[in-house]
Amino acid sequence: MCGIAGLIHRGKSSNVGSELQGMLQALKHRGEDSTGYALYGDTDGKNFIMRFKVGENVGEGSSSIMEDVSVYDERKKIVDETLAEMGAKVVKEERTLPYSLRYEIDYDTKDLLDFSQRIESIPGVEILSMGKSLEVIKDLGNAKMVCDRYSLDKVVGTHAIGHARMATESGVDIKSAHPFWGYPFSDVSVVHNGQLTNYWNNRRVLENKGMRFMSECDSELIAVYIAEKMRHGATLEEGMKESLTGLDGVFTYFVATKDSLGMAKDTMAAKPLVLYESDDLVAMGSEEIAIRSVLPQEIDTYDPFDGEVKVWQI
Amino acid sequence: MANLKTVSKKSKAQSMGMHTEVLTGRTQQKFFNPDEAENFYYFGTYDVDFNKRTELDVKDMTAPEANKEIDNLMSQGYGTIVIKNPQGKHSLGVGILNKLNLIFEGSLGYFGMGSCDGPIVRINGRVGWSCAENLMAGKVVIEKNAGSCFGAAIRGGDLICKGSVGARTGIDMKGGTIIIGGDAGAFTGFMMQRGRIIILGDVGINLGDSMYDGTIFVGGEIGSYGSDAVDSELTSSDQDWLKRKLKVAEIGENFDVSKMKKIVAGKKLWNYDNLEPTEKKGAI
Numbered sequence: 001m002c003g004i005a006g007l008i009h010r011g012k013s014s015n016v017g018s019e020l021q022g023m024l025q026a027l028k029h030r031g032e033d034s035t036g037y038a039l040y041g042d043t044d045g046k047n048f049i050m051r052f053k054v055g056e057n058v059g060e061g062s063s064s065i066m067e068d069v070s071v072y073d074e075r076k077k078i079v080d081e082t083l084a085e086m087g088a089k090v091v092k093e094e095r096t097l098p099y100s101l102r103y104e105i106d107y108d109t110k111d112l113l114d115f116s117q118r119i120e121s122i123p124g125v126e127i128l129s130m131g132k133s134l135e136v137i138k139d140l141g142n143a144k145m146v147c148d149r150y151s152l153d154k155v156v157g158t159h160a161i162g163h164a165r166m167a168t169e170s171g172v173d174i175k176s177a178h179p180f181w182g183y184p185f186s187d188v189s190v191v192h193n194g195q196l197t198n199y200w201n202n203r204r205v206l207e208n209k210g211m212r213f214m215s216e217c218d219s220e221l222i223a224v225y226i227a228e229k230m231r232h233g234a235t236l237e238e239g240m241k242e243s244l245t246g247l248d249g250v251f252t253y254f255v256a257t258k259d260s261l262g263m264a265k266d267t268m269a270a271k272p273l274v275l276y277e278s279d280d281l282v283a284m285g286s287e288e289i290a291i292r293s294v295l296p297q298e299i300d301t302y303d304p305f306d307g308e309v310k311v312w313q314i
Numbered sequence: 315m316a317n318l319k320t321v322s323k324k325s326k327a328q329s330m331g332m333h334t335e336v337l338t339g340r341t342q343q344k345f346f347n348p349d350e351a352e353n354f355y356y357f358g359t360y361d362v363d364f365n366k367r368t369e370l371d372v373k374d375m376t377a378p379e380a381n382k383e384i385d386n387l388m389s390q391g392y393g394t395i396v397i398k399n400p401q402g403k404h405s406l407g408v409g410i411l412n413k414l415n416l417i418f419e420g421s422l423g424y425f426g427m428g429s430c431d432g433p434i435v436r437i438n439g440r441v442g443w444s445c446a447e448n449l450m451a452g453k454v455v456i457e458k459n460a461g462s463c464f465g466a467a468i469r470g471g472d473l474i475c476k477g478s479v480g481a482r483t484g485i486d487m488k489g490g491t492i493i494i495g496g497d498a499g500a501f502t503g504f505m506m507q508r509g510r511i512i513i514l515g516d517v518g519i520n521l522g523d524s525m526y527d528g529t530i531f532v533g534g535e536i537g538s539y540g541s542d543a544v545d546s547e548l549t550s551s552d553q554d555w556l557k558r559k560l561k562v563a564e565i566g567e568n569f570d571v572s573k574m575k576k577i578v579a580g581k582k583l584w585n586y587d588n589l590e591p592t593e594k595k596g597a598i
Contacts, residue, residue: 267519269462269481269500272443288402288423288442296401298420301440302459303480306500306518 001166002178003027004191004273005285006254007294008159008261008312012280013042017147017155022293023285024143024162030286031166033061034177035146036138038129038189038256041157047091048105048186049135051128052119054079055099056173057140063171069098071124076101078122086115096150099174102135113184117212126175126214131187133157133258138177158314159261161254163191170217180223183212185230187258192219193286194251194271202247222253237311240264244307252286262311269306276301282312358385359412362393373399377406388414402442407435413452424461427454430471443480446473449490455564462499465492468509474563481518484511487528495565501540503530503577512556512574514566522577526584530577531556533569542583548576 005023007016017039024035043049054075056064076095083090083105092104109115112130119127129136135155139146143164147153163178170176182188196202196218203213203221211224225246229239236255240262250270255262263284265273275284276291276299283291288301304310368387372380380397384407387395394415400406404423407416407430414433418426421439431450436457443461446454449468455476462480465473470490478496485504493512500518503511506528516534523540530543531552556571 267500269518272461274442274461287404288421288440289404292402298439300458301421302478303461303499305497306481 001030002193003030003164003286003290004162004178004193004252004254005164005283005290006159006161006191006256006261006263007281007283008256008314010280010282010312010314013156013158015153015155016040016157016160017152019294020160020162021143021147021153023283023290024164026289026293027164027286028142031164032142033167033172034138034140034165034174035143035163036136036165036178036191037146037152037160037162038134038136038179038191039152039155039157039160040133040187040256040258041135041155043133045132046106048107048130048132050103050105050119050130051135051137052079052101052103053099053126053128053174054101054124056175057097057099059140061172062140063167064173067124072098075122075124079119079125082118082122086118088115097139100137100139100150111184112186113210116184120212120214127181127183128174129181129189130184131258134181134187134189134256136179136181136189138163138174138179140172140174140177158259159256161189161191161256161261163193169195170215175215176217178217178219180217180220182223182227182230182255183214185227188223188227188230188255190219190223190226190253190255192222192251192253194249194253194266196221196247196249196251198248218249219253222247222251222255226255236260236262237309240309240311244309254284259314260311262309263304264309265304265306267307269303273304274301275304275310277312356411358409360388361391362388362412362414363391364393364413364415366392367394367396368392369396369398371398372403372406373401377403380406381408384410384416388412400439404442407433421458430454440477441475446471449473459496464494465490468492472559472563474565476565478515483513484509484530487511491559493559493563493565497534500537503528503543504540506530512559514569522579524583525579527579531571532575532577533566533571533573536575536577539577542580543577544580546576546578548572548574552576 054072058064058066088105088107094102137150178191179189199218226239251266252271252273274288396417400420402423405425408428410433411431416435418437422441424442425444426441428447432452435454438457440458441460444463447466449471451471453472455474459477460475460479464479464483467486468490469488472491474493476495479498481499483502484492487506487509489509491510497515498513498517501520503522505524507526508528511530514533519537520540522543553571560566
């Protein structure tokens with residue numbers, strides 16, 4: 001059991017960091033092994049924002065191997081050198097935690113595949129997100145702990161999705177935490193609640209097509225599956241609709257791009273989702289209490305039906 | 315007793331005292347004997363006065379605290395309780411075993427009104443998954459939409475949703491009536507064993523999948539039939555019952571019930587003889 005939540009403001013910005021924190025904290029009983037945020041903040045759109053990690057959180061409850069902090073410094077140094085070699089200029093650098101970094105990069109490219117492959121060829125380095133608006137922040141603990149750790153409550157933007165995780169089939173670590181970046185697409189992220197039963201078959205097929213997997217978490221398949229469809233010209237909505245038959249198992253998932261937010265529910269409707277939709281706001285979550293954290297007044301909500309796909313624009 | 319070596323299997327079972335009527339569902343009903351009224355005691359029930367009314371704001375309460383307070387109010391004889399600010403909390407109003415007028419001014423989360431026996435409930439909002447699970451008797455009316463597993467395993471009473479409901483409505487139900495004013499999702503009536511479901515709108519795929527018994531009435535389009543769910547003739551007595559039920563439920567009073575579809579179990583999927591495995595062994 002995991003919890004997912006998402007919201008999109010139409011035609012305006014809001015304090016999405018704080019709002020999503022409230023929604024995910026309301027769902028913490030569904031799992032607090034790790035919590036992740038995909039925030040689409042207000043930026044000038046000039047530079048890429050790269051969130052990446054050079055190690056794991058090895059705190060209490062983690063399934064990761066302890067490493068010396070000096071290893072993180074060494075990996076960071078190699079990342080800096082690689083960026084310089086590629087002609088990517090780091091405009092701003094933040095190191096919130098020893099293993100977690102945020103770079104603003106001046107880099108002119110439309111194809112992030114080569115860029116990502118070179119960065120991730122450095123052992124122990126993983127790009128959590130890459131985009132001109134998207135920032136994926138994920139770590140161990142519940143929503144409030146992660147929000148406080150990364151000061152997310154001040155983030156202003158148009159939309160966001162997040163995930164409260166109860167680890168089941170893969171480890172308690174950041175690499176298995178949601179959201180997943182839709183590698184190698186700028187500003188694409190995914191969160192998922194459920195289980196995918198044809199994970200390995202699909203993974204083998206997609207890896208043969210050149211796609212990359214960073215974890216053994218079945219949910220990562222959704223991000224890669226849709227990214228691969230989009231790579232071949234499908235729209236987000238088309239990719240999501242194809243996933244209803246291409247992915248086997250039970251699932252409700254959200255996908256977000258720079259200017260849109262989508263949801264899909266499997267054909268058996270086995271996983272919960274409650275949805276609120278108005279002209280200026282869409283909010284949804286695994287349980288209504290998530291929506292209530294941003295809309296405490298009486299509202300009309302509903303459960304999307306089986307096999308339903310919806311996409312909203314900002 | 316007949317000679318068991320010479321009689322047919324069917325007669326053999328009868329000779330052993332086993333009943334052989336066609337099974338349309340085993341009753342679990344226990345009939346009340348007025349002579350034993352004095353000995354009858356239902357734990358956790360109260361004599362309440364419907365004219366004694368109070369309000370309870372649960373905004374800052376947890377679900378157990380709110381339920382405990384409802385129990386406390388019933389113990390003081392309050393027969394009409396209005397709950398303010400439920401705000402989608404889970405498990406509100408569970409385990410009420412006596413008559414009570416209960417009104418929720420807002421929406422409930424999961425498992426609202428679970429395992430109840432007798433209350434009349436009106437929810438002026440939406441309900442989450444598994445509303446009124448295991449309802450034994452009473453009436454629960456939801457003014458807006460409902461989540462999945464609506465009325466799971468109910469054994470009696472009326473459960474009414476004026477909006478639309480999610481998947482698996484009436485799963486495993488063993489009695490009672492579920493009425494939906496809008497649409498219903500996939501697997502409605504999944505493995506239902508008794509009771510009736512009425513859906514005025516459309517219904518999703520796999521309607522009545524693996525149902526043992528019971529009846530489903532659908533006013534709109536059906537996504538697909540589930541395994542062993544088949545059409546049946548809508549009789550005039552069915553129509554009379556539907557009209558009556560919809561009127562009492564304050565929903566679809568003017569709905570043209572003559573065009574509704576009636577779905578029942580085809581009775582090919584399950585073993586519909588009337589013998590338990592041990593009985594069979596003895597008869598063979």
